Amino acid sequence: MALLVSEITVLFRRRRTWAMLAALAAVPLLIAVAVRLSSDDESGGGGPPFLSSITENGLFVAITALTVxxxxxxxxxxxxVAGDTIAGEASLGTLRYLLVAPAGRIRLLVVKYIGAAAFCLVATLVVVLVGVAIGAALFPIGPVTLLSGDTVGVGGYALRCLLLTAYVTVSLCGLSAIGLFISTLTTVPxxxxxxxxxxxxxxQIVGALPQLAWLHPWLFSQYWLDFAGLLTEPLSLASFGDNALLQLGYVAVFGALAYGRFATKDILS
Structure with missing residues (x-):
């Protein structure tokens, strides 16, 4: 537990981490400000139809920002973050010191992965919370009309925002496992x-090519934007389950590959 606390503390004390979170927070900020300025412009300006929903209800900023x-x-x-997990320690010359303690290589990999997953959660929360805050500050808020045409109150929308946060976090877990594995292959973060x-x-490019449709169900990005079921009434968690199962497969496969590589690797730094 002490190793995990130390890992997360170090991760979120880095200026680089805060810079990336600030960049993510800028996404909903820029969307909201741009829509606000364009709505004040009598000449209109056009744009994607879903942006007009933001002017009617500022709570849509969070969903729009996540989609972007x-x-x-x-x-x-x-x-x-994931690419830096092991390679970053090796480049700094601290990896061997971490392994001197009775941490063990598998324990270190698990802690590093949990740290990366924690960043996925925090990063997604930043986009959602900043989106809700700036939307409420610049636009009117009220009951939200879902994709199904039903209307839910602010409480129902908050529940869906939490589910969206969990969905996106799970979606990024497979990529984190891939990054962990790649990080064990090099000392250059x-x-x-x-x-x-x-x-x-x-x-995502492969996922957009119809010629490779046979490969699409196996791509870790296959369900990244397939969260429409969370914005309907009643809720549909089918895509959530499919996404979680796919990401779990990637975590298992690339976690095993990472351990196989790391367990036999000579640690020289």
Missing amino acids: AIPLFLPLTVGV VGAMAATSVLAVVA
């Missing part, structure tokens, strides 16, 4: 960060 952040911004920051982030982009 999921394909690129969240995977990019998660790739940085920048390389592991870049490789993890690039894989997130490549997976």
Whole structure:
């Protein structure tokens, strides 16, 4: 437990972590300010239809910001954190000291992964909470009309925001496991960060190619944006379950690969 507390404390004390969280917080801020300024412009300006919902209810900022952040911004920051887990310690020369204590290699991997997963949760919460706050500050708020056409109060919307946060966090767990594995392959953290982030982009590109439809169900990004069931009445958790099962498979496979690599690796730094 002490090792886990230390890992999370160090992670969230880094300026880099706070800089990435600030960049994520800027996503809903920029969306809300842009929509506010365009709504004040008598010339209109057009734009995607869903942006008009924000002017009617500021609570839509959080959902819009999540939809924008999921394909690129969240995977990019998660790739940085996950890619740095082992390679970062090796580059600093602190990895062997961590293993001198009776921590054990598998325990260290688990702690590093939990730290990366904790960042996934915090990063998603930042986007949602900042979206709700700036939406309430700049626009009127009230009952929310769901995709099914039903209306829920602020309490019902808060429940769905929590479920969306959990959904996105789970979605990023597979990418975190991939980053952990890549991080065991090198002592250069920048390389592991870049490789993890690039894989997130490549997976989405492959997912958009109909010629590779047979591969789509196996991509870790397959269900990233498939959370419409959480915005209907009644709630549908089918995609949540499918997503969780897929991410669990990636965690199991790449967690095992990471341990297989790390257990036999000579630690020289």
